Amino acid sequence: EPEVTQTPSHQVTQMGQEVILRCVPISNHLYFYWYRQILGQKVEFLVSFYNNEISEKSEIFDDQFSVERPDGSNFTLKIRSTKLEDSAMYFCASSVAENEKLFFGSGTQLSVL
Amino acid sequence: GESVGLHLPTLSVQEGDNSIINCAYSNSASDYFIWYKQESGKGPQFIIDIRSNMDKRQGQRVTVLLNKTVKHLSLQIAATQPGDSAVYFCALLGGGGGFKTIFGAGTRLFVKA
Numbered sequence: 001e002p003e004v005t006q007t008p009s010h011q012v013t014q015m016g017q018e019v020i021l022r023c024v025p026i027s028n029h030l031y032f033y034w035y036r037q038i039l040g041q042k043v044e045f046l047v048s049f050y051n052n053e054i055s056e057k058s059e060i061f062d063d064q065f066s067v068e069r070p071d072g073s074n075f076t077l078k079i080r081s082t083k084l085e086d087s088a089m090y091f092c093a094s095s096v097a098e099n100e101k102l103f104f105g106s107g108t109q110l111s112v113l
Numbered sequence: 114g115e116s117v118g119l120h121l122p123t124l125s126v127q128e129g130d131n132s133i134i135n136c137a138y139s140n141s142a143s144d145y146f147i148w149y150k151q152e153s154g155k156g157p158q159f160i161i162d163i164r165s166n167m168d169k170r171q172g173q174r175v176t177v178l179l180n181k182t183v184k185h186l187s188l189q190i191a192a193t194q195p196g197d198s199a200v201y202f203c204a205l206l207g208g209g210g211g212f213k214t215i216f217g218a219g220t221r222l223f224v225k226a
Contacts, residue, residue: 004156033213033214035216041218042202042216042217042218042219043151043157043202043204043216044216045213045214045215045216048212048213055212056212056213058213091156091157093156098212099145099206099207099212101147101159101162102157102159102214103159104156104157104158105156106154106155106156107154107155107156
């Protein structure tokens, strides 16, 4: 069964450093998303991406965040200068269409020290 | 903005009993509702969905009920098993939230053997 894959599973970084979280969405999906989940809390929307551009973003997704689809398979989330409060589980998701269910990866646990 | 709420943060049931997890939403224009299951250390997994033109949908051991009049959604799990222990999120699309999926706070289901 096709799945969304994310790397790395864990990332530890120092405050102020840049991190790149990587995702390979399901191959025939056209819509890509990043969500985050702070421990014990709900899953929060960050950004949606379609046709090589951001279609929607939340207030969390400020100028420190960026997304990119550098080739035909990868979808990345970059945090330019990490803050302590960026520590969370980051989930990539994809869907076949914009009003369809999401398929999630297993997440990257980001710890900012 | 849209909000999604849950009635109980935790639910404990005996193995073999039926479980009912409830969810309330605020925007009557929401038109697509999804239940996700999240096991420890994993991303949310699709369980079942329902569109606003229906009020009931059944899957394997799971049933989703939608009451648009009172803006209420429920997930029923028949003959609950230990493997059902997880956090369950209701989520919705549409209704002014654009096409991003908005998640509720989650209910943790404990299944007692």
